[in-house]
Amino acid sequence: MITTGIVDDNYFLLKALEEKISFFEDLSHKFSCNSGAEVLEQLDLKSTIDLILMDIEMPGIDGIEATAIIKKRYPMLK
Secondary structure, three states: OEEEEEEOOOHHHHHHHHHHHHOOOOEEEEEEEOOHHHHHHHHHHOOOOOEEEEOOOOOOOOHHHHHHHHHHHOOOOO
């Protein structure tokens, strides 16, 4: 089982991705976030995920900056 998190500031895209992930038996969705800052907080609470689907352009901490921070803190995350 691959556990996932989704980060996107577009609510409709976020919900669509959650729905698509639910179709796959080998994927489990753990959390969704609206910003880079929010995903960093979530990972501090639930760092037992395997994969993050990250939007690039978001207000505040964007996806590129959040990914760089996540890769330093959690190098095993994809």
